[in-house]
Structures are given as C-alpha cells and as structure tokens.
Amino acid sequence: MVVMIAEVCLLFWQIPNFMHWSVEAERFLYSRDIPSATIEHPVVPILGKSNVGKSSLINLLLGQKLARQGKRPGLTESIGLYKVTPGSGDPFYIGDMPGFGFAVGGVQREQNLSTIIKSFLQKYRRNILFLIYLIDSRRALDGSFQKENPREDAWIELCIALQLPFMIVITKTDKVGKNKIFQAKKQVASKFQIDPADLYSVSIKDSQAIEDLRAAIVDQVADAIKEI
Numbered sequence: 107m108v109v110m111i112a113e114v115c116l117l118f119w120q121i122p123n124f125m126h127w128s129v130e131a132e133r134f135l136y137s138r139d140i141p142s143a144t145i146e147h148p149v150v151p152i153l154g155k156s157n158v159g160k161s162s163l164i165n166l167l168l169g170q171k172l173a174r175q176g177k178r179p180g181l182t183e184s185i186g187l188y189k190v191t192p193g194s195g196d197p198f199y200i201g202d203m204p205g206f207g208f209a210v211g212g213v214q215r216e217q218n219l220s221t222i223i224k225s226f227l228q229k230y231r232r233n234i235l236f237l238i239y240l241i242d243s244r245r246a247l248d249g250s251f252q253k254e255n256p257r258e259d260a261w262i263e264l265c266i267a268l269q270l271p272f273m274i275v276i277t278k279t280d281k282v283g284k285n286k287i288f289q290a291k292k293q294v295a296s297k298f299q300i301d302p303a304d305l306y307s308v309s310i311k312d313s314q315a316i317e318d319l320r321a322a323i324v325d326q327v328a329d330a331i332k333e334i
C-alpha cells in the first residue's frame with residue numbers, strides 16, 4: 107500500500123506543471139462592429155509589437171497549440187481568450203491580442219488592428235487584472251526599445267492612463283544568449299524606472315523559463331483577485 111501511494115505521488119510529480127491548470131479555448135472576436143459580449147472572468151491580455159512572440163508564448167503557457175503563430179507580422183487579427191483554471195484558484199482568461207506596429211497588409215490593416223486592441227482595453231478595462239507586456243530581447247539590447255519610439259510609447263502611455271499594471275517579459279532570449287539577458291533586462295528596467303529583477307525573460311526553447319513565468323502569472327492573478 108505504501109509503495110502504491112509512493113508510486114501515485116511519483117506519477118503526479120512527473121506530470122508537467124501545465125497539467126495543473128486546465129484550459130478551455132474561446133476565440134472572442136472583437137471589433138468595433140461586433141457588439142460587445144459579457145466576459146465572465148478576469149482577463150490577463152498579452153500585448154506587444156507584432157511578431158514579438160505573443161501567440162507562441164501563449165501556446166507554451168497553455169501546453170497546447172491553440173493560438174495561431176507564425177512568421178508573418180500581423181498574423182493574429184482578433185482577440186483570443188483562453189480560459190485557464192489553475193489547480194485550486196479562480197478561472198481567468200489569458201488574452202492573445204493582435205500585435206501593434208508593422209503588419210503585412212499595409213498601414214490600413216495595421217490601423218485596424220490597433221483600433222481593435224485599443225477599444226478592447228478601454229471597453230473591458232474593469233475585467234483586466236494586469237497586462238503582460240512583451241519586448242523582444244534584441245530590441246532591448248540594441249537600445250531601439252529605449253530610443254524615442256512614439257508608436258510604442260503611445261501604447262505604454264495608454265496603459266498608464268488606464269491604470270493598467272503590467273508585468274514585463276523579455277522574449278526570444280535564445281537570440282541574444284544567456285549572458286546578455288540581464289543586460290537586456292537592465293536596459294528595459296531603466297526606461298520604466300523599475301528593478302531589473304522584477305522583469306521576466308522567456309524563450310520558446312527554455313521550458314524552465316516558461317514554467318517560472320506560468321507560476322508568476324498564477325501568483326499575480328491570485329493577488330490581483332484578492333484586491334478586487
């Protein structure tokens with residue numbers, strides 16, 4: 107009997123962490139022309155420039171390939187909400203947002219995507235616990251993120267105006283190498299005047315970093331729900 111219990115414990119121990127939250131996909135189409143729906147649970151949207159790795163990160167966090175990901179910037183065109191229920195916690199949605207900035211299809215398409223993001227953030231502000239804001243590690247390192255960047259700054263200003271707390275995550279760290287990650291964090295942290303240790307970093311090739319981020323999201327969601 108003792109052996110059996112030990113075996114069961116071992117089995118659970120070996121189950122990857124993503125098994126500890128169950129996932130339901132719900133593609134939530136949102137545009138100015140579609141009447142708004144009621145969103146039942148709090149939302150944690152993932153925001154960032156097109157191609158920064160939002161949809162890929164979401165698929166890894168979910169442990170399933172539910173969001174469309176790919177090389178073409180502007181691939182995600184509508185908002186995908188994925189209901190996540192962590193072990194003993196309350197359900198919430200992780201939101202895959204279209205990217206801002208360059209989109210294949212030209213300026214008009216880019217503007218349409220921006221309108222969708224902006225109106226979602228404004229309309230559903232009360233559902234949003236916090237944002238996860240992604241920055242490509244190469245843009246952090248070469249200084250292009252810090253330089254005067256009116257388009258990206260306008261997004262950051264909108265989030266601040268809406269009093270949206272954000273968690274910052276540096277992506278694609280495999281592109282810069284492990285020894286440069288802290289430097290990339292320092293550069294971004296100086297722009298936001300925060301401690302670099304408060305930033306997260308991920309790569310689709312680093313499963314430990316994904317696990318750490320998942321755990322941090324669950325903790326932050328639990329804290330944010332307590333404050334509501």
Ligand SMILES: Nc1nc2c(ncn2[C@@H]2O[C@H](COP(=O)(O)OP(=O)(O)OP(=O)(O)O)[C@@H](O)[C@H]2O)c(=O)[nH]1
Pocket residue numbers: 155156157158159160161162163174175176177178179180181182183203204205206277278279280281308309310311
């Ligand atoms: N090397 C590397 N490539 C990555 C990483 N994350 C994403 N990518 C690649 O970057 C490209 C864009 O990824 P997506 O996840 O579709 O990016 P997105 O931010 O959702 O893009 P949009 O929906 O267009 O805004 C894909 O080709 C991914 O395979 C990473 O950590 N490392």
Ligand SMILES: [Mg+2]
Pocket residue numbers: 160161162174175181182202203204205
């Ligand atoms: Mg996407």
